Amino acid sequence: MGNDADTGLSAAELGALRAIAGAMIPADGGLGMPGADDPGIQADIVRSLGRDLVPVRAALAAIMTTAAGGFAAMDPDGREALIERWFAGGGEPAATFARVILGAYYRDDRVLLAVGMEPRAPFPKGYALDQGDWSLLDAVRGRQAFWRDDRIGAAGTATGTGGER
Amino acid sequence: MADNERVDVLIVGSGASGAAVAWSLADTRMRILCLEQGDWVKSSELPSNGRDWEARRHTDFDISPNRRGRDTDYPVNDDNSPMKVANFNGVGGGTVIYTAHWPRMHPSDFRVKSLDGVADDWPLDYWALERFYEENDRMMGVSGLAGDPGVPPRHPPMPPVPLGKTGTRYAQAMNRLGWHWWPSDTTIATTPYEGRAPCINLGHCTPGCAQGAKASTDLTYWPLAIRAGVELRTRCRVREITTNELGMATGAIYYDADGQERFQPAEIVILACNGIGTPRLLLNSASARFPDGLANSSGLVGRNLMLHPWPIVSGHVADALDGGRAPMNTMWSKQFYETDTSRGFVRGYTLQFGRGTGPASEAIAGAASGRLPWGRAHHRAYRKLLDHRVGIGVACEDLPEEHNRVTLDPVLKDSHGIPAPKIDYAISENTRLMMEHGIARAEEILAAAGATGIQASRTVLNSPGHLLGTARMGNDPARSVVNGWGRSHDVKNLFIVDGSIWVTSGGVNPTSTIQALALYIADQMKRRLANLFD
Ligand SMILES: Cc1cc2nc3c(=O)[nH]c(=O)nc-3n(C[C@H](O)[C@H](O)[C@H](O)COP(=O)(O)OP(=O)(O)OC[C@H]3O[C@@H](n4cnc5c(N)ncnc54)[C@H](O)[C@@H]3O)c2cc1C
Numbered sequence: 001m002g003n004d005a006d007t008g009l010s011a012a013e014l015g016a017l018r019a020i021a022g023a024m025i026p027a028d029g030g031l032g033m034p035g036a037d038d039p040g041i042q043a044d045i046v047r048s049l050g051r052d053l054v055p056v057r058a059a060l061a062a063i064m065t066t067a068a069g070g071f072a073a074m075d076p077d078g079r080e081a082l083i084e085r086w087f088a089g090g091g092e093p094a095a096t097f098a099r100v101i102l103g104a105y106y107r108d109d110r111v112l113l114a115v116g117m118e119p120r121a122p123f124p125k126g127y128a129l130d131q132g133d134w135s136l137l138d139a140v141r142g143r144q145a146f147w148r149d150d151r152i153g154a155a156g157t158a159t160g161t162g163g164e165r
Numbered sequence: 166m167a168d169n170e171r172v173d174v175l176i177v178g179s180g181a182s183g184a185a186v187a188w189s190l191a192d193t194r195m196r197i198l199c200l201e202q203g204d205w206v207k208s209s210e211l212p213s214n215g216r217d218w219e220a221r222r223h224t225d226f227d228i229s230p231n232r233r234g235r236d237t238d239y240p241v242n243d244d245n246s247p248m249k250v251a252n253f254n255g256v257g258g259g260t261v262i263y264t265a266h267w268p269r270m271h272p273s274d275f276r277v278k279s280l281d282g283v284a285d286d287w288p289l290d291y292w293a294l295e296r297f298y299e300e301n302d303r304m305m306g307v308s309g310l311a312g313d314p315g316v317p318p319r320h321p322p323m324p325p326v327p328l329g330k331t332g333t334r335y336a337q338a339m340n341r342l343g344w345h346w347w348p349s350d351t352t353i354a355t356t357p358y359e360g361r362a363p364c365i366n367l368g369h370c371t372p373g374c375a376q377g378a379k380a381s382t383d384l385t386y387w388p389l390a391i392r393a394g395v396e397l398r399t400r401c402r403v404r405e406i407t408t409n410e411l412g413m414a415t416g417a418i419y420y421d422a423d424g425q426e427r428f429q430p431a432e433i434v435i436l437a438c439n440g441i442g443t444p445r446l447l448l449n450s451a452s453a454r455f456p457d458g459l460a461n462s463s464g465l466v467g468r469n470l471m472l473h474p475w476p477i478v479s480g481h482v483a484d485a486l487d488g489g490r491a492p493m494n495t496m497w498s499k500q501f502y503e504t505d506t507s508r509g510f511v512r513g514y515t516l517q518f519g520r521g522t523g524p525a526s527e528a529i530a531g532a533a534s535g536r537l538p539w540g541r542a543h544h545r546a547y548r549k550l551l552d553h554r555v556g557i558g559v560a561c562e563d564l565p566e567e568h569n570r571v572t573l574d575p576v577l578k579d580s581h582g583i584p585a586p587k588i589d590y591a592i593s594e595n596t597r598l599m600m601e602h603g604i605a606r607a608e609e610i611l612a613a614a615g616a617t618g619i620q621a622s623r624t625v626l627n628s629p630g631h632l633l634g635t636a637r638m639g640n641d642p643a644r645s646v647v648n649g650w651g652r653s654h655d656v657k658n659l660f661i662v663d664g665s666i667w668v669t670s671g672g673v674n675p676t677s678t679i680q681a682l683a684l685y686i687a688d689q690m691k692r693r694l695a696n697l698f699d
Contacts, residue, residue, distance in 0.1 A: 023540065024539045025543050025544075026543075028541070028544045031548075050224065076541065079540070080541070083539045083540065084538065084539055084540070102525055103525045107217065115524060115547070117524055121213060121214055121216050122213040122490075123214050123367055123376060126364075126376070127491065129327045129329045129490070129491040130327060130328075132328025132332050132333035133328065133333045133336070136333065136336040136340055137348075140345060140346060141314075145314045146314055146315060146345070146499075147271050147273070147314075147315055147499065148280070148503045150272040150275065150280065
């Protein structure tokens with residue numbers, strides 16, 4: 001079967017991608033989380049492969065080889081164990097594959113809303129940042145200067161004298 | 166080859182130092198031209214404008230030129246280094262994507278030989294730079310708080326970035342331990358400043374600031390320099406500096422935006438290409454007259470590369486903190502900065518306290534560190550990570566060693582066919598001991614802050630883009646490349662103003678000192694104009 005003209009992935013690879021991503025991040029209805037095999041998220045993953053196409057293909061092939069062609073038939077425990085095992089030793093393709101899946105997953109509107117984030121670009125609205133508790137600085141303010149002043153004393157003795165000059 | 170009209174001063178590179186020197190020299194009314202290989206970056210094109218802002222940190226705004234791979238970048242072979250090169254090639258240079266942390270060197274940093282018996286003293290001291298630090302702080306626009314007992318006096322013109330929940334948590338821990346901390350100086354505007362809007366917390370400042378609150382030199386120095394008559398030409402990549410029979414620089418050969426080879430004649434040439442780009446250009450300028458590369462009679466061009474090893478220690482606390490919805494910078498600690506030989510090493514480090522990161526970045530970091538499992542446990546684990554991150558960077562002083570160096574790669578070339586740089590770099594024993602000391606202290610702090618799952622990344626993720634030492638300054642021509650005011654010992658109308666002239670590295674982010682030095686050199690040049698080449 002030929003490659004998808006837009007993505008460079010074959011139908012078999014797209015199927016593997018969906019199955020593996022769904023096992024990596026399964027849906028959780030209780031928490032309101034879609035799975036990474038959700039069609040919208042899959043489309044985003046595939047769209048954003050770009051320069052990562054080669055390592056992603058390598059990752060898909062390696063996982064499928066590790067599963068000896070039986071990934072689809074495995075139960076959730078088996079899939080998770082295989083994925084954890086493969087990621088632990090998967091090197092650069094694993095890191096890239098994880099980044100591609102997570103990068104698309106954690107910008108999906110539903111996902112962001114479910115984890116308490118607003119689904120929007122940072123600019124132009126930005127975010128609020130509390131001042132925090134500046135009174136904590138009182139414990140430091142009064143301390144004697146302790147940077148080493150090179151203008152006085154011999155080596156190793158010239159500390160604690162830095163003032164306005 | 167097409168020849169351009171002669172200029173008085175040719176600056177190569179428009180980053181932190183190139184911008185500062187251009188602005189300062191503009192009041193001489195000399196004809197000044199800067200050639201920059203990259204483009205202007207429009208604020209509307211920066212990642213934080215879009216929903217893909219985190220993904221773009223791994224593509225066109227990656228900090229590694231090798232991964233970013235723009236046609237304005239040049240590749241760097243950093244395979245033989247545990248630390249990877251980070252930079253940005255465009256108007257503003259590294260300041261476009263820097264984190265805007267703004268410590269100065271300490272006075273002791275300029276006197277390491279006299280005080281601690283290692284490396285070399287600088288040919289100038291902190292006090293010679295002090296007024297240029299102050300001038301640069303006003304030009305870049307610095308936020309911070311005066312009165313820090315850990316550093317010499319300084320006068321940040323704007324109030325500090327808020328402590329927030331994350332900074333408050335660290336401050337409580339530091340007070341419990343009795344250790345020094347202070348809000349960091351940053352070049353993030355916290356109030357309107359010289360046409361810049363104040364920070365609105367777009368997140369980590371590294372992929373550029375769409376608000377324009379972060380001081381990059383395309384926003385600070387360049388508009389003023391251009392208004393004062395300096396010309397800045399983009400997409401002009403310099404291949405080599407040319408010389409005449411008197412051993413003086415005559416100008417530069419470069420490729421213009423159309424890829425055409427051109428010659429730019431100049432009376433004075435100033436290099437501002439950073440600690441990798443400058444030695445690369447000097448080595449690429451080898452000729453029959455200068456067979457080992459230009460300005461290299463000492464053999465030190467490219468040597469003594471310093472990169473600031475920077476372990477990061479992180480963990481997660483039970484409460485939600487600021488997450489990635491604020492600048493990364495919160496506070497610093499100088500508790501372990503000055504030498505204490507009972508620690509088993511000389512020199513020291515700054516502790517730099519960071520905030521969290523965005524939703525995808527937190528997940529990626531979690532997966533890489535093993536904190537975030539795959540499968541059905543994923544979602545519950547993620548909820549304990551996002552917005553719960555605390556992390557401390559250990560900014561270690563890196564002492565100069567000649568075997569750490571930049572050379573020309575025999576095979577790798579940029580898009581114009583110019584030989585690319587190769588770096589060979591190893592972390593020294595002194596630095597390793599310092600790193601372990603800093604990691605242990607950071608672990609104590611995070612534990613005192615209530616963090617669990619504390620982990621240290623020693624070097625793998627570290628590429629802070631501090632590129633220093635490869636054309637060092639000094640009074641002895643046999644032991645240095647430029648003199649105490651930036652002029653090449655060998656070529657009397659060639660100056661270097663970027664991070665490559667550093668003698669030692671201090672344990673701080675370098676840019677405030679790089680720019681103070683550039684302003685100092687410009688000032689020296691102006692004072693000596695009548696006999697600049699004597
Ligand atoms: C991700 C990141 C975070 C950082 N965070 C901080 C921080 O928080 N605080 C801090 O102090 N520093 C930070 N830095 C470091 C800071 O960016 C550098 O110290 C500073 O930009 C170096 O200034 P420079 O003038 O030496 O060179 P640069 O700013 O790198 O400028 C060099 C310029 O020269 C141009 N150039 C090079 N070769 C040629 C050529 N042959 N022809 C034409 N043009 C050429 C380049 O395109 C570039 O624009 C960070 C850097 C990075 C990458």
